[in-house]
Each structure stands twice: as structure tokens, then as C-alpha cells.
Amino acid sequence: MTPPRLARWLLRLAAPRADREFLLADVAEEFERIALESGRRAARRWYWGQALASIRPLGRERAEQRLRRVRRARLSTSGILADLSQGARFLRRHPAISLTVVATLAVAFSVTLAAYSIIHAVVLAPLPFQSSDKIVRVRVTGPTIARGVRSSSRPDFEDWRQRSSSFTALAAYTNQQYRLTGRGEPREAETVRVTSDFHAVFGLGPALGRMFHDADFHPGSQRVAIITHAFWVSEFAQSPSVLGKTLRLDDRAYEIVGVLPDVGMQTPSDQHQIWIPLIAREGVFWESSRETGWLTVIGRVRDNVTLEQADADLSAVAANLAREYPDSNRGKTDAELSPLRDDLIGPVAPMLQLLAAALGAVLIIGCANIGSLLAASAANRNREFAVRSAIGAGRLHLARQIAGETLLLSVAAGVVAFAAFPLLVRAFVALYPNPLPREVPTGISISMIVPAVVLALTVAALLVFPQLLRVGRIRAPGDLTGTRTISSRGERASRGLLVALQVALSFVLIAAGVSFVRTVTRLYNVDTGYRPEGVLVFNVNPSPTQTSGEAALLFYDQVVQVIRDLPGVTAAGSAVAVPMTSYGWQFGIRSQGTTTDVLVGVNLASIGYFDALGVRLRQGRLLTRDEQLRGTNVAMVNEPLARVLGGAPVGTKFNYSGRSWEIVGVIDGVRHVRPRDEPRPELIIPWHIAGRRPQAVVVRAQGDPLSLLPAIRARVQAIDPTAPLSDVARLDDRLRDAVGLERFRAIMLATLSSIAVILAALGAYSVTAFSVARRNREYGIRLALGERPASIGRRAMTTAILPAMLGVIAGAGITLAGARWVQTFLYGVSASDVTTITGTALSLMAIAVIAAWPSARRAATIDPVLALATD
Amino acid sequence: MPKGQYLAEFELYVMSALSLLGDEAYGVTIRQEIEKRAGRRVAIGAVYATLSRLADKGYVAFRISDPRPVQGGRSRKHARLTPAGQRALRASTAMLIKMIPALSGSVTEGGKR
Numbered sequence: 001m002t003p004p005r006l007a008r009w010l011l012r013l014a015a016p017r018a019d020r021e022f023l024l025a026d027v028a029e030e031f032e033r034i035a036l037e038s039g040r041r042a043a044r045r046w047y048w049g050q051a052l053a054s055i056r057p058l059g060r061e062r063a064e065q066r067l068r069r070v071r072r073a074r075l076s077t078s079g080i081l082a083d084l085s086q087g088a089r090f091l092r093r094h095p096a097i098s099l100t101v102v103a104t105l106a107v108a109f110s111v112t113l114a115a116y117s118i119i120h121a122v123v124l125a126p127l128p129f130q131s132s133d134k135i136v137r138v139r140v141t142g143p144t145i146a147r148g149v150r151s152s153s154r155p156d157f158e159d160w161r162q163r164s165s166s167f168t169a170l171a172a173y174t175n176q177q178y179r180l181t182g183r184g185e186p187r188e189a190e191t192v193r194v195t196s197d198f199h200a201v202f203g204l205g206p207a208l209g210r211m212f213h214d215a216d217f218h219p220g221s222q223r224v225a226i227i228t229h230a231f232w233v234s235e236f237a238q239s240p241s242v243l244g245k246t247l248r249l250d251d252r253a254y255e256i257v258g259v260l261p262d263v264g265m266q267t268p269s270d271q272h273q274i275w276i277p278l279i280a281r282e283g284v285f286w287e288s289s290r291e292t293g294w295l296t297v298i299g300r301v302r303d304n305v306t307l308e309q310a311d312a313d314l315s316a317v318a319a320n321l322a323r324e325y326p327d328s329n330r331g332k333t334d335a336e337l338s339p340l341r342d343d344l345i346g347p348v349a350p351m352l353q354l355l356a357a358a359l360g361a362v363l364i365i366g367c368a369n370i371g372s373l374l375a376a377s378a379a380n381r382n383r384e385f386a387v388r389s390a391i392g393a394g395r396l397h398l399a400r401q402i403a404g405e406t407l408l409l410s411v412a413a414g415v416v417a418f419a420a421f422p423l424l425v426r427a428f429v430a431l432y433p434n435p436l437p438r439e440v441p442t443g444i445s446i447s448m449i450v451p452a453v454v455l456a457l458t459v460a461a462l463l464v465f466p467q468l469l470r471v472g473r474i475r476a477p478g479d480l481t482g483t484r485t486i487s488s489r490g491e492r493a494s495r496g497l498l499v500a501l502q503v504a505l506s507f508v509l510i511a512a513g514v515s516f517v518r519t520v521t522r523l524y525n526v527d528t529g530y531r532p533e534g535v536l537v538f539n540v541n542p543s544p545t546q547t548s549g550e551a552a553l554l555f556y557d558q559v560v561q562v563i564r565d566l567p568g569v570t571a572a573g574s575a576v577a578v579p580m581t582s583y584g585w586q587f588g589i590r591s592q593g594t595t596t597d598v599l600v601g602v603n604l605a606s607i608g609y610f611d612a613l614g615v616r617l618r619q620g621r622l623l624t625r626d627e628q629l630r631g632t633n634v635a636m637v638n639e640p641l642a643r644v645l646g647g648a649p650v651g652t653k654f655n656y657s658g659r660s661w662e663i664v665g666v667i668d669g670v671r672h673v674r675p676r677d678e679p680r681p682e683l684i685i686p687w688h689i690a691g692r693r694p695q696a697v698v699v700r701a702q703g704d705p706l707s708l709l710p711a712i713r714a715r716v717q718a719i720d721p722t723a724p725l726s727d728v729a730r731l732d733d734r735l736r737d738a739v740g741l742e743r744f745r746a747i748m749l750a751t752l753s754s755i756a757v758i759l760a761a762l763g764a765y766s767v768t769a770f771s772v773a774r775r776n777r778e779y780g781i782r783l784a785l786g787e788r789p790a791s792i793g794r795r796a797m798t799t800a801i802l803p804a805m806l807g808v809i810a811g812a813g814i815t816l817a818g819a820r821w822v823q824t825f826l827y828g829v830s831a832s833d834v835t836t837i838t839g840t841a842l843s844l845m846a847i848a849v850i851a852a853w854p855s856a857r858r859a860a861t862i863d864p865v866l867a868l869a870t871d
Numbered sequence: 872m873p874k875g876q877y878l879a880e881f882e883l884y885v886m887s888a889l890s891l892l893g894d895e896a897y898g899v900t901i902r903q904e905i906e907k908r909a910g911r912r913v914a915i916g917a918v919y920a921t922l923s924r925l926a927d928k929g930y931v932a933f934r935i936s937d938p939r940p941v942q943g944g945r946s947r948k949h950a951r952l953t954p955a956g957q958r959a960l961r962a963s964t965a966m967l968i969k970m971i972p973a974l975s976g977s978v979t980e981g982g983k984r
Contacts, residue, residue: 011916019919022948026898027915054916061920068927 007051014058108366109417114424115359121440128263130203135340138297142333151293163317166310169200172295178249193278201300209243209258225254229262231273250544265438290328311337344437361505372498376770378467414456433740499803502760507811513749522828523739529670531614535731536705549691562715571700573609578696580734601682604690612698620650620665631686635661640669641681676827761851764800768855771799780867793860804848808841878963885921886960897947930956
């Protein structure tokens, strides 16, 4: 018994797919029963009745169900998943767009994440100490004290500690090299001499052993040392049996009593390896004199005391000391507190701000680029959206599809960037020319997930917005048939603005990059006051057992003599303050008609030193060998000091350190630490006064001076086998390194501005290509009506050139507005230099023309017949 | 029952049938149950359409039975009320019971006029 075929077919057609078989089987079941009970005819009639009566409810339910599902899709999460998968489908079908977007965003994201993680680790994260905002640097100051002379004398420090009440701990330290012997080759160990509360300032406990006791600070007590975690790892392979071992420093045995924990930064900021108690050394009178500032003071402010209160407290003490000891403390009327964090970060902060600004600009350019790409692709999808909208997808629904697509792209880029950014961090840390004040984690860290997610979501939101504006403007008839191909004025304007934005930011980056590169070339060619080519410098100290000044001087004299006799050496000398190392020590003098002290460096240089360095004599004569070895009242000044003293000082007297010195000669000023800093005033007094001070040796040679090193080392060893050569370098390399930061900035800016220009060129290209494709029909009509092809080409060109011009103008404006800030990074060039700005403007316009050229050509060669016929 | 989720008449019939039939409810039994009680022709398509709508509302859930152990035995799509469906049915019937006296009253008055 079979049901009527046509009726069954109708029923089958009406039933929803999922229910089809059940429904047919149900009807068949009843049909069979009716056929058995009432005969075939009745059953067939019944079946027909069922089929005909079912068509309407089933059909209506199917239509309603679809509506219900669409409506629900707008609200439910399963709908979001559906939109996401819709988005994923689109991305799969357009791999070129998707890959471009993901790649661009991934680059932008990884540089941003890298910059964030560096800036976070170095600047934003609190120091790794308990209540680290309570840790302060303390400097002595006063209205007449020159910046730079801020160290404290031992007695001043002791008075500060006893008379102030605002600190839970106040400590002083000084960095010093000690000769480490008995562990392989003799070498200089970076040591910090600390007072008893030093660890308490940082709230540090030992990782192993103990911290210093008060008893460790009594003169004559057992000498003890604490080593840093890094030194423990490198020297003792983290052996716990390090406690009780001895270190020979300057030929004295120090027992290791403790190991510092690994806090991820140096305490406070130097690359030191060993702590020893600060005990005044015998025979070094200035370590206990109130005249000489040589200690750096740090403190931990009490919890219930503000920094301002502590500052006022110490300032009062300083003012009292200035009254009580007018000879030594005149002018030192004030104390200045600054958070330790500012002290550490201050020097690197501008560089990191620059990095952040430049990377931010690149990120914005990348986003603008992707934004216009996505907006263009959305415009080409009008038809798809119109169709979807016609079959019941609401605007919200389409919007969510777009949001889903963009989110997928952004998240994909975020994932790539999250894996890639540690490489950039590593590259930055490796290329950064100076040590960063704090360690930067170079691995993938969980703590970066939040910024990565925020970045990806923010950028996705920024990118979705312009596309949503398009969806809002979909008009069913035109978009559905694909005949509405002319962009609205607003759309064109917004695409143009995106190009202008990219050009403007590229302008800023290029202008800055050019200024930075010019800064580096200026610095390479700056007159340093000496001739660095063919010069070797190194530090060497006589054995610490030779405690007398005479023995030390004899040592340096011998070293210089034996080196001078080496073949290939044209001159050699030694001095306390050698360029690219230090200023030596400094004192302040008051020049006529000013109220603030001018800092004057004191140098002591052996005979032959100025020849070896290539410093010119300007006036008078150099000190003779006899004056160098015995003179007590003759001195030389450099040209800057001569200027301070008022012109022609040869033959005049100069008061320093309680003596009157006759000036016999004026030499050129030397740029001592940074090539960008003007030569500072310097006083050169007879060499023998240096006594036991460590000196550096300068050797001028023919050819590569480094080839002389083995011979030099052998000669020095022959004089003192325990004296290691340290910090050996060619002076021209040192000079180049001293420009390292500027070079790094220039390379960074040059790289970033190249990326920016490429992105901006792509932006200009795509905006014209897109516009020409969209206006194909319009151009066809214009051509048909007799407009000349060249004029059509110009029209197309304008779509890129106008925004580019706008961008150039804006970029020039931003560059000029930011010039004052950028200027702090420059040397010998102006940030608002006319050549730089016009050059940048012209090259960007040229790039815009080149980028727009292919599309403009295409517009000019449109075949009007084809353009009007095709759609 | 959330506001605005009133049951249509036929929906009420189908749900009552489900409630009466329990485990035995599937296309055939539901259709016959309504036909028998309401005394009017019921199209199988209407039953399926209504079940589908009720399922979308969350009042009905389906269970596909194993094929029955006879020759040509097939599997059936059984329907049952969900807890939400039971609540909706109770609420609707309760409301009807409250409304019906008033309804019949107005009919009587109308008849008098």
C-alpha cells in the first residue's frame, strides 16, 4: 500500500529538512492504519487532505523560523559565532587582503609591545624594593654651588645622619676599583664602599650569609665583604660554600660574609661586584676632611614623613653646618632630595619617550593604512552586504560581521606580535649603546597579555569604525545591482584624510631622522681639541702595596718611558683625566660678574701627554719636565678657562687650593666625556702632585696602535707583574662609542621613517587606484563628452596629491611645534632647519606623485566605450 | 512566563497533548490526541510546524527514538515539554481559567442585548 505519490511529494517539499523523514513516516503510519480500517480510497483521501492542509502551516513556519533565527542572531552569542565564521569565510576568500592586514598590524603591534615592555620595565615599573618611592638621593646644594659638585664629605654625612630625624636609614657610598688578586689574572674589581645602613635603605636582606654589622665598621676589625648575586654566579658558580672564603682586594684579605639577592638591577646603579664597609683609609686625609665631597648619599624616608618634610629637615641641618663651618661649607646651605627612581631613569627617559613617540607614529600610520584598505574592501563588498541585507540581515548583523572580520585580523596580528616582540626587545637591548639602568625581561611574559589584548582590541575598534559608516549607508537598489559605484563626498574626504595623516606623520619621522643623521655626522666631525687617530689609551695602576705617592709616580714614569722607546710609538704620556673617561676632579670658581660658580676640572699630566693626545698649545709654553716633577707654583690653563679668566692669562696668577699659581701656557680645550659637550675649563697643575691617584696612559703610534698592545703589556708586566691593563681601547673607537646613543637614535629613526614612507606611499597608491576603479564610469562619461585624457589623469592624480600636500603642511607644522623637544637630542643642527623641512616636503611630494602615477595613467587611458558598457 | 510570550491556541493544544501523552508523544499520537479531544481535523504539518516553533521558544525538546525492533521498524521523533514549557502551560491555563468566567459573562450580556 503506497501513499499517493503527488501528495507525498508535496508534503516532502513543504516539510523542513530536519523533520522531513519523521513527518513522512508519521503520515505513512497512519495512512496504513486507515487503509486497513477504511480502505484504500479513504486512506488516499485522508493523505491528500493531510498534505494540502500541511503546506500552509509548514511554509509559514519555515519563513517565520528564518526571521526568528536572524532576530535571535542579533542578540545571542551563537549569532556572534556565526558572524565570526562569516567573517573568517571572507578572509579565507581574500587571502591577499587578509595577509597584508595581518602582516602590517603584526609589525606595528610587535614594535609597540616591544616598546611598551621596555618602557614598562625601565621607567614605569616600581623599583624592586619595598616602598621604593621612599628611597631618595640626597645632594648638597646651594644657590652658588655649580651643578655637578654634589657629593658630600664624610663629616657632613655623619652630621646629616645624626641631626636629621626623617629617615629610617641614611647611607653613603663611593665606587672604587680594587685590585683583585689570587683569582686568575690580577684585575680591577668594581667595588662599592658602603656605610652600615646601606642595605637598610633598599630593605635588602642577604640571599646567603649576613649583611654588615656595626662591628664590621670599627677600624682594625676583621675585613669583610658582601658579593653581588651576579658576581656569585660568575665567580663562584653559586656555590653555597662561598661564605668564609677570602677575596684579596688591594693585597688585603676580605672574608666573604654574605651574598646579595638578585633584584634585577644594580644597587643603586653601578656595575659593581663587591660591597665592603666604608672605613676611612689610613693616610688618605681627605676621606675624613670636611672640605672634600666624595660620598654619594641615599636614604629611606620614614613612612609618615613626606619627601618635602625630609627635604626641609635636611636643608635645615645643611644650613646649620654652613654656619658652623664657614671655611668648608660656605654656600652649601641646602640639601636636595630626589626619588632614586628619577635619578636612575632620568638619563634614559627622554630616549625612551622619543622611542615611544616614533613607534606610536608608525603604529598610527600602519592603522591608517589598514583602515583605508579595509574601508576600500568594504566598499567593494556593497553588493554582498546589500544582498545579505535584502534576505533579512539587519545592519547590526552586518556590522557584527565586519567587526568579527576585523577582530579576527587584529587578534591574528596580536598573536603573531606576541610571539615576535621579545625578539625586538632583545635586539633593542643588544643594540642600545649604553647599559640600561634596569634589566628588561627578554622572554615572553604573561604580564604582557593584558597590554597585547588591549592593543589588539583598541586597534580593531579603530579599524571597524570607518567600515561601519559605510554599512550605514548601504542603499538597497543601487548597491544590490552594483550600479551605485560613485563614492560619496564624505567617503572620499575620509580616505583623503587618512592619506594626509600618514603623510604628516611620515614627514615628522623623516624630518627628525634627517636631523638625527646630520647630528651624527656633525659629531663625527666635531673638533674635539685632540687628534684621536692612531692613539691607544688604557688604565693601569701600580701595585697597591706601593702606597707612597713617589713610588706610584715612579711607576707611571717608567711605564711611559718604556713605551716611548717602543718602535712605532711617536709619543706617550699619562694623566689623571684622559678624554672619554672622566673629568678628573673638579672645583668651582666664580668668574667676574657672575653669581654662580663655574666648574673647573683639575688635570695632572706627565710630560709627553699633550703630544701623545695631539692637543695644541695656544699661548706661552708647556710645563717643563722639571716643573712637572717638582713645580709648586706653575700651572697651565685651557682655552675655556682662559676665557673665564678674561682673555690673555699667561703670566697672571691663579688661586687654587690655597696656593697662587703662575699661568705659563694656554692649551686648546678638550671635549672630555661627550663629543657634544663644549670643552670645559681645565687647570693643569704639575704632575707630581697627583701622588697615588690612578692614571691612564696615552700612546700615539704610527699605524694601528692596537698592534702594539702585546709589546706594551710585556713592558708593563716587566715593571710590575701584578699591574693589569684595563679599559684598553683606541681613542677613535672610544670617540665613536661616545656618539653611540646619537647613532642609535639616528638608525632607529631612519628605520622607522623608512617603514613610515613605504606605508604612506602604499596609502597614496591605494587611494588613487581605488578612486580610479570607482570612478571608471564617471571618467568614461567625461571622456565621451570630450574631456582630454591628460585632464582625466590630472583629476586622478589630485586624489593623492591633495591629501599629500595637506599632510606635508600638517607634518611641517608638527615638526616645527615639536622642534624644541627634538632639539634636545640634536647637535649642530636645528630641528626646524629650512633645508631639512623643504627637502622632506619635496621628497614626500615626489613619492606621492610616483605612488599615484600608475593609477593616473590608467585613468587617462580609459576606453570610454568599455567603461560605459561594463558593470 | 516572560511578558509577550503568550501561547497561541493551537500551541496550547499541542502542549496539552504533550502533557497528556508523556513519553508516548510523537507526530502521530499528538495529531490524534488533538483530533480526538478537540473534535476537529488536524494536519500533521500544523503539528510539526507548531512543535518547531515551541522548540525555538524553548518549551519543547525532542528525542529521536531507536528504530523499533520489528520489520521495517523506524525511529520516531518524540517530543516532550521542557520545564519552561510546563511552566508556560500552567501559566496559560491558569490565565484562561481566570479569564473564562468574564469571557462567558460578556457573551451572555451580548446575547441579552
